[in-house]
Amino acid sequence: MPPTCxxxxxxxxxxxxxxxxxxxxxxKRTVKGVTNAMAAVYPDADMTExxxxxxxxxxxxxxxxxxxxFDEVTVYGPGPLLPQLAFKFFGSERQVLEASMIRCQQAxxxxxxxxxxxx
Numbered sequence: 001m002p003p004t005c006x007x008x009x010x011x012x013x014x015x016x017x018x019x020x021x022x023x024x025x026x027x028k029r030t031v032k033g034v035t036n037a038m039a040a041v042y043p044d045a046d047m048t049e050x051x052x053x054x055x056x057x058x059x060x061x062x063x064x065x066x067x068x069x070f071d072e073v074t075v076y077g078p079g080p081l082l083p084q085l086a087f088k089f090f091g092s093e094r095q096v097l098e099a100s101m102i103r104c105q106q107a108x109x110x111x112x113x114x115x116x117x118x119x
Contacts, residue, residue, distance in 0.1 A: 013051070013055060014055040014058050014059060016042065017038065017055040018055075018059055018064065018065070020038050021059075021065065021076055023037075029075050030073055031049055031052055031053050031056065031074065032049070034056065035047060035048070035049045038052060059079070060076075062079075062081065063080050063081040064079045064081050064082050065077065065079045065082065066078065066079045077105050
């Protein structure tokens with residue numbers, strides 16, 4: 001039986017944020033992108049940017065996701081403990097979640113990182 005949200009130290013909303021994060025294209029893995037996606041997927045839920053930012057910070061603090069800043073925009077990607085979380089919590093959905101986050105990591109690797117030369 002998969003552990004409960006409380007056993008792994010995150011709320012159900014935080015897990016929904018993680019799921020939406022994994023399902024979105026890399027360009028939308030920002031606070032605003034996740035907030036908009038959460039509002040679309042869960043229209044009856046009270047989703048504010050502050051709550052999403054808090055959930056993303058929780059996931060990052062637990063090493064389930066990482067953040068990268070590109071041109072003053074924070075983009076989120078997979079963290080080192082994400083496969084463990086996926087295996088423990090999501091069970092049969094693990095492969096889907098891991099594949100989504102691997103695509104996220106690959107997309108992040110392709111994003112241009114600005115340098116001071118302006119290139």
